[in-house]
Amino acid sequence: MANPHPPAPLSRRAGRGGNEEPIDRGPIIAMRDISKRFGPALANDHISLDLWPGEVHAVLGENGAGKTTLMNVLAGMYQPDAGTIRIAGEEVQIASPADALRRGIGTVYQHFTLVPNLSIVENVVLGDEGGFLPDLSAADAKLTAMLADFGLDVSPRTEIRNLALGQRQRVEIIKVLLRGSRVLVLDEPTSVLTPGEVTALLDLLRHLRDQGVAVVLITHKLGEALAVSDRVTILRNGRNVGEFGPDVMTGAAKESVRDRIVEQMFGATQPTETRHHGAQQSIDVSPGVAIKHPGHSEPAGEESRHSRTDAAFSRDSSFLGMTTSLRRSPSRAESGTTLLSLRGISTLGDRGAPALQDLSLDLHRGEVFGIAGVDGNGQKELGEVIAGQRAVSSGQIFLDGAEITNRGLGTATRLGIGYVTDDRLHEGSVAASSVTDNVALKAIGRQPFSNGFWLNRRAMDEEARRLIVEFGVKTPGPETAIGMLSGGNIQKLLLARELALAPKLLVCNKPTTGLDLRTARFVVQTLREQADAGKVVVLISSELDELMEISDRIGVMYNGQLVAVMPRGETDLETLGNLMLGGARRAFKVPA
Amino acid sequence: MTRGALVPSRFAPVLTSLAAIVAAMILGGVFLAMRGKDPLAAYGMLFSRGLGTSYGITETLIRMAPLLIVSAGLLISLRAGVWNIGIDGQLMVGALFAGVVASAVAGQIANPLMWLAAALAGMGGGLLWALVPAILRVRWGLNEIITTLMMNYVALNVTSWLVKGPVKDPNVVPPQTRLIPQEMRLPDIAGSGVHIGLLVGLVVVLLVSVLFRNTVVGFMLDILGRNRQAAIHAGMPVNRLTLVALLASGALAGLAGANDILGVKGLFQGNWNPGYGFAAFALVYLARLHSLWIIPFAYFLSFLAIGGEMMARPLGIPTYFVEMLEGLMLLCFAVATYFERIRSPFGRAEEIETGPATAGEPPGPLVGDPVFEPVARSAGGRP
Numbered sequence: 001m002a003n004p005h006p007p008a009p010l011s012r013r014a015g016r017g018g019n020e021e022p023i024d025r026g027p028i029i030a031m032r033d034i035s036k037r038f039g040p041a042l043a044n045d046h047i048s049l050d051l052w053p054g055e056v057h058a059v060l061g062e063n064g065a066g067k068t069t070l071m072n073v074l075a076g077m078y079q080p081d082a083g084t085i086r087i088a089g090e091e092v093q094i095a096s097p098a099d100a101l102r103r104g105i106g107t108v109y110q111h112f113t114l115v116p117n118l119s120i121v122e123n124v125v126l127g128d129e130g131g132f133l134p135d136l137s138a139a140d141a142k143l144t145a146m147l148a149d150f151g152l153d154v155s156p157r158t159e160i161r162n163l164a165l166g167q168r169q170r171v172e173i174i175k176v177l178l179r180g181s182r183v184l185v186l187d188e189p190t191s192v193l194t195p196g197e198v199t200a201l202l203d204l205l206r207h208l209r210d211q212g213v214a215v216v217l218i219t220h221k222l223g224e225a226l227a228v229s230d231r232v233t234i235l236r237n238g239r240n241v242g243e244f245g246p247d248v249m250t251g252a253a254k255e256s257v258r259d260r261i262v263e264q265m266f267g268a269t270q271p272t273e274t275r276h277h278g279a280q281q282s283i284d285v286s287p288g289v290a291i292k293h294p295g296h297s298e299p300a301g302e303e304s305r306h307s308r309t310d311a312a313f314s315r316d317s318s319f320l321g322m323t324t325s326l327r328r329s330p331s332r333a334e335s336g337t338t339l340l341s342l343r344g345i346s347t348l349g350d351r352g353a354p355a356l357q358d359l360s361l362d363l364h365r366g367e368v369f370g371i372a373g374v375d376g377n378g379q380k381e382l383g384e385v386i387a388g389q390r391a392v393s394s395g396q397i398f399l400d401g402a403e404i405t406n407r408g409l410g411t412a413t414r415l416g417i418g419y420v421t422d423d424r425l426h427e428g429s430v431a432a433s434s435v436t437d438n439v440a441l442k443a444i445g446r447q448p449f450s451n452g453f454w455l456n457r458r459a460m461d462e463e464a465r466r467l468i469v470e471f472g473v474k475t476p477g478p479e480t481a482i483g484m485l486s487g488g489n490i491q492k493l494l495l496a497r498e499l500a501l502a503p504k505l506l507v508c509n510k511p512t513t514g515l516d517l518r519t520a521r522f523v524v525q526t527l528r529e530q531a532d533a534g535k536v537v538v539l540i541s542s543e544l545d546e547l548m549e550i551s552d553r554i555g556v557m558y559n560g561q562l563v564a565v566m567p568r569g570e571t572d573l574e575t576l577g578n579l580m581l582g583g584a585r586r587a588f589k590v591p592a
Numbered sequence: 593m594t595r596g597a598l599v600p601s602r603f604a605p606v607l608t609s610l611a612a613i614v615a616a617m618i619l620g621g622v623f624l625a626m627r628g629k630d631p632l633a634a635y636g637m638l639f640s641r642g643l644g645t646s647y648g649i650t651e652t653l654i655r656m657a658p659l660l661i662v663s664a665g666l667l668i669s670l671r672a673g674v675w676n677i678g679i680d681g682q683l684m685v686g687a688l689f690a691g692v693v694a695s696a697v698a699g700q701i702a703n704p705l706m707w708l709a710a711a712l713a714g715m716g717g718g719l720l721w722a723l724v725p726a727i728l729r730v731r732w733g734l735n736e737i738i739t740t741l742m743m744n745y746v747a748l749n750v751t752s753w754l755v756k757g758p759v760k761d762p763n764v765v766p767p768q769t770r771l772i773p774q775e776m777r778l779p780d781i782a783g784s785g786v787h788i789g790l791l792v793g794l795v796v797v798l799l800v801s802v803l804f805r806n807t808v809v810g811f812m813l814d815i816l817g818r819n820r821q822a823a824i825h826a827g828m829p830v831n832r833l834t835l836v837a838l839l840a841s842g843a844l845a846g847l848a849g850a851n852d853i854l855g856v857k858g859l860f861q862g863n864w865n866p867g868y869g870f871a872a873f874a875l876v877y878l879a880r881l882h883s884l885w886i887i888p889f890a891y892f893l894s895f896l897a898i899g900g901e902m903m904a905r906p907l908g909i910p911t912y913f914v915e916m917l918e919g920l921m922l923l924c925f926a927v928a929t930y931f932e933r934i935r936s937p938f939g940r941a942e943e944i945e946t947g948p949a950t951a952g953e954p955p956g957p958l959v960g961d962p963v964f965e966p967v968a969r970s971a972g973g974r975p
Contacts, residue, residue, distance in 0.1 A: 389825065409827035421825060430819040441815065442826045450808045457806070 026089060028053045028214050029074065029105070029183055034083035036069055038484075043069040044080070045238040051183055051214040055246065056205055058217045058225035060261065061235035065516075067218045070235070071185050074216075075107040076100035106176025107185040110514070112168050114175075116161035120147070123160055124175045146174055151200065165375055166197035170204070177213075184208060185216040188514060190224055202228045220516055226258060234264040336364035339536050340386065340417075340505055345395035347385055355381035357560040358395070363505065363538065368531045370551030370568075371540040374580050378560040379540045380422065380509060386538055387419030387507040388412025399505075413442065418503030420494050422510040422540075424487065428494045431483025435475055436464040438482045439497050467496040472522075488519040495523060505536040512546060524550055544573050556580055605880040605932075609889070612878070612928045616920035623916070624909065634907055642899020653786040654856065655894040658683075658848040660793030662872040663879075663886045664800040665844025671804065671881055672837035673817035678725060678740030679845045679869035681747030682718035686846020688751045688769070689717030690853045691860030692759045695770035703776055711850045718846020719839050721747055726838040730831045736838065744869075752862040767862035778855040787855040794887065796844065801883035813837055845869075871897075874918050877925055893918065 027050035036044040044066045051057055061067045072078045074085065076094035084091055087103055094100045100107070114123045121139050143156040150170045160168060169189060176184060186205075190198045205215050205228055219225055225232055230249055234242040242264035248257055340363045349355035355378045363369055363386075373379045384390035385397070388409045397405045399415055421428045429438050440449045440460040448459040464478035471492045475485050482490060491511065498506055508527060512520035528550045531537045541547050547554055548568060555565040556579040564579050621631030642648040662679055669676040676682075693713035697706050725739035756767040763770075778787040804810035816823045816833050823830050848868060853860060875893050879885035900914030 413827055423821075426819070427821050427825045430815055430822045432818045433815065437811070437815070440811075441822070444811055444826075445808055450811075453808055455806050455808060455811055 027051055028088055030086040030089075031070070031074065032084045032086070034070060034073055034080045034085070036066075036073060036078055036080050038069075042238050044073065046083070047235065047238070047240045049233055049240065051216060052231070053182065053214050054209055054212045055230040056209050056215040056217055056228050057231045057233065058219060058229035059233050059235060060219060060222065060225055061516075065235040066238040067235055068187060069238075071107065071187060071216065071218055074100065074105060074183075075185060076105075101176065101179050101181065104180055104182040105185065106173075106179060106181030106183065108169065108172040108176065108187065108189060110188045112165075112172055114160045114168055114171060117159055119157045119159050120154070120163075120171055121156040123171065124156075124178060142178070143174070146178070150174060150204065166193050166201070169193070169201070173204070173208075177208075182212070183214045183216065185218070187218045188220070189217065190219065190221060198224065220514075220520075222258065222261060225261075232257075232261060234261060236264070336366040336534075338362045339365050339400060341398040342386070343396045343398070345385060345392050345397070347381055347390055347392045349378075349381055355560055356385065356392075359560070359562055360395075361555070361562060361565070363536045365536060366531055366534050367552040368527060368537045368539055368550050370547035370554040371538065371557060372542075372544060372547055372554055372576050372580055373540075373557030375542065377557045377580075379557045381560075382557065382562075383419070383507045383509045383538060383540050386505070387417055389419055413501070416502070416504035418498035418501055418506040420498055420506070420508045420511055422513065424490050424494055425483075429482050429490055432481055434464075434479045435468065435473075435482050435485070435493060436460050436478040438493060439464045439467055439478075439500075442497060443501055463500065467493065467500060471496045488515045491515055491523065492519060495526065499526070499530070503535065505538070506530060507538040507540070509540045510542060511539070512541070512543060520546075544576055547576075548573065605882070606885060608928045608932050609878040609880065609925060612925035613892075613921055615924040615928070616917055619920050619924070620913070620917045624913075627909075629907060629909060634903060634909060637903040637907060638896075638899040641902040642895045645902075648895075648898055648902060650785045651898040652891065652894045653784075653790050655898055656890050657787070657789035657793040657855065658851050658866070658868055659871060659875060659890045659894055660790075660886065661796050661844050661848040661851060662868045663875045663890060664793075664796045664883065665841035665848075666869075666872045666876050667800060667879075667881060667883055667886065668803070668813065668844070669837045669841040670876060671817045672813040672833060673820060674729075674834055674837045674841075675737045676722065676725075676740050676838055676841045677737055677869070678722065678743045678747075679841070679872055680865055680867060681740075681744035682721040682842040682845035683849040683868060684747045684751045684865060685721040685849070686714035686716075686718035686843075687849030687853050687864070688754060688759070688860045689846065690714035690850030691769040691772075694772050694850075694854060695761075695859070698772050698776050706776065707778065707854055710854055711847055714846040714848075714850025714853070715843040716846065718849065719843040721846070722838045722842020726835050726842075729838065730835050740838075748863070748865065751860070755860060755862040761859070769860045772854070772858045774858070777858055778851075789851040789855040792847075792851065793890075796847070797883060797886050804883060809833075809836065871918060874922050874925075877922065 029049075029051035031047065031049045033046045033048055034044050035042070035046055047066065047070055049059075049070065059067050059070070069078065073080045074094070076096045076099050079093075079095075085094060086092065087105075092103065094103065094105070097107070115126065118126070121136055121143050124143060125136065125139050140156045147154060147156060150173070152167055152170055154163065154167070160171065163171065173184065173186075189201060193201060202224060205217065209215055209230070217225065217229065226249075230246045232244045232249060233240060242261070244257060244261070342359060342361045345356055345359045346354065347356045359378075359382065371379050371382065381390060385392055388404075388407070388411065391406045395405070396403055399417075404411060404415065425431065430441065433441075437460070440463065443449055444455070445452055448456055448463070450456055461478055467473070468475060468478060473485070473489045473492050473496075475489060482493065485493075491514075495508075495511060506527070508523075511523045511527070515523065524546055527537045527539060531550075531552070539547065539551060548571075551568050553565055553567055554571060554576065555562045556576060557563070558580065566575075617635065621635065624631040624634050642652065662683065666676060666679060690710040690713050694706060694710035697709055701709070721743060722740070725734075725736045725743055728734040728739050729736045752767070755769060759769055760767055761770040778789055780787055781791065802810075804814060812823065812828050812833055813836070815826070815828065816830060816837075820830065823833070852866065857864075871893055875886060875889050879889045896914055896917060900917070901911055903909065904911045904913065
């Protein structure tokens with residue numbers, strides 16, 4: 001395929017405002033017709049993308065749209081099957097992540113790559129080509145200034161494990177910038193941040209942009225993309241389906257841009273046939289029907305199946321706005337009887353420090369109890385204690401009036417307490433095992449999966465097939481290793497697995513993290529339905545909008561305590577945000 | 593432009609093993625050539641004598657029995673992510689127990705009962721020897737790689753002391769247990785010259801295959817081996833499973849020891865150590881942790897050992913050559929799996945994230961597992 005853009009001359013780092021050097025306005029990175037296939041799935045299908053110095057470029061798309069694959073190609077993790085990459089006009093092969101870094105492409109991944117028990121400075125020099133014994137004090141001096149610049153009021157000798165996630169992320173950014181990166185790729189950077197940290201990060205990105213860095217923001221969150229981006233590229237099912245340049249993005253009509261982007265991402269508002277890049281396959285953009293590529297076998301073989309995901313999606317088409325479609329009167333929850341009571345619970349966290357202190361809570365049938373909090377304030381531990389995953393050091397737990405304190409996980413599961421972990425890759429699923437085995441994992445010792453000794457493989461397989469169809473999981477089949485599925489599909493399976501056990505009480509820890517809007521929508525709606533059916537749902541989330549939307553009551557965790565429990569109608573985002581921060585938070589310094 | 597669909601076939605993992613074997617034999621040939629031997633002649637004799645003579649085939653089949661049993665046991669522990677390096681020690685203790693019990697009851701009860709008693713004694717011995725590392729692992733989190741390895745040396749010396757003193761046959765000079773008369777040993781399969789231990793081995797492998805395919809315990813062991821954290825999360829009895837895995841592999845090692853006593857040797861000698869443990873590691877890895885593939889690979893490795901012995905003397909090649917070949921095979925296998933991985937459609941990056949996507953991939957050693965894991969565990973506050 002002919003290259004539509006001629007090679008651009010080398011562009012130089014240049015300030016935007018202030019003393020300007022002459023800028024060559026060519027893209028610093030030009031990716032052309034990048035294709036990458038994983039087995040039967042075409043993750044990238046002739047994607048072209050230009051990155052410009054001094055711009056924030058948002059790459060939007062659902063889970064599995066190919067965003068991460070494309071960025072991994074740019075970061076040297078994968079070699080594309082086809083297509084070219086030019087850096088400042090020069091065609092290159094990016095052989096490895098180290099090679100990418102040498103060429104000025106720095107990537108900050110969703111899962112941070114810092115060593116927790118090394119200091120900031122040690123992490124920053126780690127992997128540097130500075131010989132066997134790096135000069136830490138020299139690096140110290142450079143870092144101190146940079147840390148202050150980045151609003152990190154800590155010593156370079158602080159160990160990473162003592163930093164909050166937002167701070168760690170900044171260290172990651174500093175690390176790649178110190179290597180001379182002119183292109184900064186951020187993969188879902190806000191998924192781990194509090195609302196305040198998000199604002200600060202976006203400010204930081206603008207600041208970097210003004211210094212001539214090409215910033216790539218891979219995100220699901222449209223609001224952030226609109227707030228900060230100069231350019232937006234939309235990927236869908238491995239193709240580049242739309243791009244909006246600075247003329248549109250910084251123009252006045254932002255709301256119309258929003259609508260157009262949503263349309264491009266989901267195609268829900270305009271189910272027409274689209275042709276793209278001269279490719280001859282037609283794309284069916286009606287909601288919920290997977291786009292078919294040649295040789296891409298359709299899971300379960302039912303083209304017209306209407307999964308619950310699709311149903312959720314089409315029922316609630318105004319999914320991007322914070323609609324009230326799922327809200328219901330909280331009075332029913334108050335009339336519900338108490339299912340589970342915690343009395344004076346204390347427990348230790350993974351590091352042996354107190355995680356919960358003298359916490360008491362009643363959960364009522366038919367309610368969604370939302371738990372908000374900045375990461376590391378005991379929400380995870382509270383969820384684990386409720387679900388029987390974690391033993392308590394003092395206090396009592398009652399289920400329907402009967403004490404079940406520290407009776408172990410088996411008891412909790414038997415009594416109908418389910419738990420969906422936030423660590424779906426390492427704790428929730430066994431990557432190398434099949435979808436079927438993962439579905440059967442938690443109930444393997446019981447009917448119908450076994451009689452306690454002999455497995456019933458047929459029952460396992462049937463259950464897996466049923467859940468795949470009912471929850472609209474995209475997988476080649478039930479025998480596929482679950483690690484090959486996308487995060488959203490794994491999450492659907494984990495949720496499906498718990499719901500199949502028909503729990504009375506379901507604890508979900510950040511069930512929508514990293515999910516695309518459609519799947520997130522589906523998860524949230526499913527949880528609400530569970531509560532409406534008389535179950536108790538405990539929803540731990542960092543998405544305040546999500547909590548506000550479906551919770552009957554919202555509790556805020558701070559320092560291992562429930563500092564407030566409020567009916568949803570009596571609180572708002574600002575109140576929650578304030579409580580989450582405990583009122584003791586200092587203003588964040590944004591680099592001038 | 594785009595690669596064809598790389599759908600892994602059922603045989604793809606074993607093809608990697610075969611490639612490793614071929615590569616190892618080529619490398620071995622190079623070594624032979626460097627020593628001035630004709631590799632083609634050597635391999636020609638290896639195959640013609642090992643596969644082409646009835647003596648070679650009989651000996652190979654006899655040799656297969658203990659390998660099958662030991663490998664089946666090792667498979668259980670490796671599939672559960674437990675590294676039992678102590679097969680040799682467990683086998684020696686099992687063999688000693690079997691030798692003592694068999695010679696004590698031989699002639700006093702019916703032979704089949706004597707064999708059963710000796711087999712149970714052998715399994716008990718192996719189990720006992722695995723029990724120490726198992727308890728250390730489960731109770732205090734000590735790394736079983738180190739403890740099982742060290743128990744080998746303890747076994748070597750303890751058995752050698754026992755056979756010099758307490759259980760020595762007082763009627764002979766060398767340190768050994770009382771000889772079981774030829775007519776009381778395991779009979780041959782229908783006059784084939786191969787004793788019925790081979791059938792025991794095949795049955796054991798089939799049982800292990802059924803264990804993993806069809807039982808809850810096998811399912812849980814697999815999950816434990818692939819993701820310990822997920823096993824804990826799902827409420828599986830992780831400690832009990834670890835115990836089961838180590839004890840089962842120890843017991844089977846002991847059974848293999850009993851097999852050799854009852855079928856071949858008739859007595860336990862001091863310092864007897866056939867070194868099946870290492871061969872079993874090579875075997876289980878080449879079989880890609882798949883139970884039924886153990887059978888052909890056990891035949892192959894037995895053939896290699898027997899054929900190697902038969903070819904070594906006439907050609908003046910040291911018998912160690914075959915052991916070197918086994919080592920080369922493991923080495924080539926490691927290299928081959930590396931290429932298999934980077935060729936795989938689910939490149940390197942994701943592997944770090946999700947672990948190998950191939951079912952039946954050998955689990956890595958517990959590198960991240962600190963020797964003093966309980967420090968972390970008690971702090972974790974988990975039930």
